[in-house]
Amino acid sequence: xRSNYIYIFIMFAVSFIIRVLPLTLIRKQxxxxxxxxxxxxxxxxxLAVMTFPAIMEDVEKPVAGLFALIVGIITAWFGGGLFPxxxxxxxVVFVLExxx
Amino acid sequence: MKNNRHWFLKGLKDGxxxxxxxxxxxxxxxxxxxxxxxxxxxxxxxxxxxxASAGEYAGFVGIASKVSYLTMAAMIAIVNIRYxxxxxxxxxxxxxxxxxxxxxxxGFWITDEIFAASISVPGKxxxxxxYGLAISSLSFWALGTCLxxxxxxxxxxxxxxxxxxxxxxxxxxxxxxxxxxxKILRFLxxxxxxxxxxxxKLPVLSSISxxxxxxxxxxxxxxxxxLIFPIKGDEDKLETGADVSHEAGEVKNAQ
Numbered sequence: 001x002r003s004n005y006i007y008i009f010i011m012f013a014v015s016f017i018i019r020v021l022p023l024t025l026i027r028k029q030x031x032x033x034x035x036x037x038x039x040x041x042x043x044x045x046x047l048a049v050m051t052f053p054a055i056m057e058d059v060e061k062p063v064a065g066l067f068a069l070i071v072g073i074i075t076a077w078f079g080g081g082l083f084p085x086x087x088x089x090x091x092v093v094f095v096l097e098x099x100x
Numbered sequence: 101m102k103n104n105r106h107w108f109l110k111g112l113k114d115g116x117x118x119x120x121x122x123x124x125x126x127x128x129x130x131x132x133x134x135x136x137x138x139x140x141x142x143x144x145x146x147x148x149x150x151x152a153s154a155g156e157y158a159g160f161v162g163i164a165s166k167v168s169y170l171t172m173a174a175m176i177a178i179v180n181i182r183y184x185x186x187x188x189x190x191x192x193x194x195x196x197x198x199x200x201x202x203x204x205x206x207g208f209w210i211t212d213e214i215f216a217a218s219i220s221v222p223g224k225x226x227x228x229x230x231y232g233l234a235i236s237s238l239s240f241w242a243l244g245t246c247l248x249x250x251x252x253x254x255x256x257x258x259x260x261x262x263x264x265x266x267x268x269x270x271x272x273x274x275x276x277x278x279x280x281x282x283k284i285l286r287f288l289x290x291x292x293x294x295x296x297x298x299x300x301k302l303p304v305l306s307s308i309s310x311x312x313x314x315x316x317x318x319x320x321x322x323x324x325x326x327l328i329f330p331i332k333g334d335e336d337k338l339e340t341g342a343d344v345s346h347e348a349g350e351v352k353n354a355q
Contacts, residue, residue: 002166004142010169011159015183016177018157020207022188024200030188038326039182044278044285045325046154046179046318047271048292050161053300054310055268058135059261061129071268076276082121086128086269094262 055089064096104228111232116215118233119240125153126241128267129246132157135260136164140249147245151211153178157267162311175315182185187214193218195226204229207236284329290322 022028030036055072056065068089075085117307124145133143138160150156158179162172187207206218206227214233218225255263279286299305299313308316 002169004163005158005161006144006169007172008142008149010172011146011155011176012153013152014173015152015155015180017208018177018180019187020204020334021185021205022184023191023194023203027191028188029186029192033330034326036185037329037331038152038294038322039185041285041288041322042178042182042318043154044275045288045292045321046314047156047275048249048289048347049296049314049317049321050154050157051268051271051275053297055265057300058268060257061261064261065265068102068265068268069272072265073276075269076126076161076273079277080273082270082273083124085273086124086266089265089269089272092263093265094258097261098259098314 059093060097061100063100064093067096068092104226107229108232111229111234112236113232114217115214115233115236116235117218121213122237122241123244124246125267125270126208127248128270129156129160130245130250131246131252131263132267133160133245134249134252135264136160138163138249140246140253143249144242144246147242148203148238151209151234151241152180152183153270158311158314161314165309165311167309167311169205170313171309171315174318175311178315178318183210186210186212189219190215191227194227195224198227206230209238213237236284262318284325288321288325291318295321 022030029041052069053065055069056062059065066090071092072085072089075088080088129147130140130143133156134145136139138146145161145279146156150159155176158175159172167175187210190206190210191203194203198206209230213236214230217233220232221229232328251263252260275285275289278288294315296313299308299317300310
């Protein structure tokens with residue numbers, strides 16, 4: 001039986017080591033362009049992978065999740081920002097699931 | 101000593117706008133945590149110890165699908181790997197004589213937003229500025245997670261669905277505005293979503309857990325992008341990466 005507390009401890013330990021390693025032992029700037037580029041792209045790629053298709057799987061009706069994705073992209077594209085984009089996705093799912 | 105106090109108070113104050121964004125994101129995150137099977141206490145503890153939105157989300161996905169401990173470690177390492185860059189930058193920004201405990205504490209509290217604020221002070225960084233930022237903003241990160249998890253335990257199913265997508269909406273709000281300005285990012289996001297979908301539906305590949313899928317696709321796509329589209333210069337852009345309230349704030353300022 002795997003324990004949630006051990007999972008949380010691993011999450012903490014690994015995040016902590018990554019955050020303190022350059023500050024304590026290496027103490028150098030990362031100059032390599034390939035590594036810098038990789039580190040720059042990671043958050044965008046990982047958040048995109050996390051969002052889709054999970055947005056369709058975490059709701060009752062996958063179609064509602066798909067519409068939420070489309071509305072979310074449009075809202076964010078036109079400068080909606082954090083709150084409006086999140087609320088727009090949420091409202092789309094709530095309303096569609098009432099009617100579908 | 102008086103100087104430390106000054107920087108600490110300034111940090112506390114500058115952390116307030118960050119706290120507002122954190123509260124919203126962590127609420128959605130806590131909500132997700134409760135659906136992934138964590139108790140309110142466990143969700144709050146995760147936020148107090150990990151201080152990362154994508155990192156904690158990945159961890160909760162791993163907990164929900166009961167991945168091996170090794171997979172959990174690999175996944176957390178990849179999703180948080182960009183903090184290496186921020187930590188390396190801060191190592192230049194701190195005074196040379198900064199002691200080990202201070203270095204560990206500054207590192208523990210690196211987030212995209214705290215990094216952005218810390219790196220923007222003129223001259224060397226007084227670690228107490230980072231502590232002030234962290235304490236005022238991350239207490240709301242923990243509080244939001246706690247409330248999100250509480251709410252996640254009590255609301256009916258159709259509200260779970262609707263509140264569950266809040267987090268994905270926030271993820272979109274982080275990645276889409278820079279993708280509008282940068283066609284490489286746009287291309288990568290489309291490839292990432294398409295591959296993720298294909299992995300979850302294709303025979304054989306669909307038997308891979310969500311946690312491993314996130315890890316593999318992040319390494320492969322970001323790695324290929326780094327080789328094909330290396331980024332030269334533009335230091336600031338590289339150092340900030342994607343973040344939550346900072347990015348959202350910038351978008352509003354641009355309008």
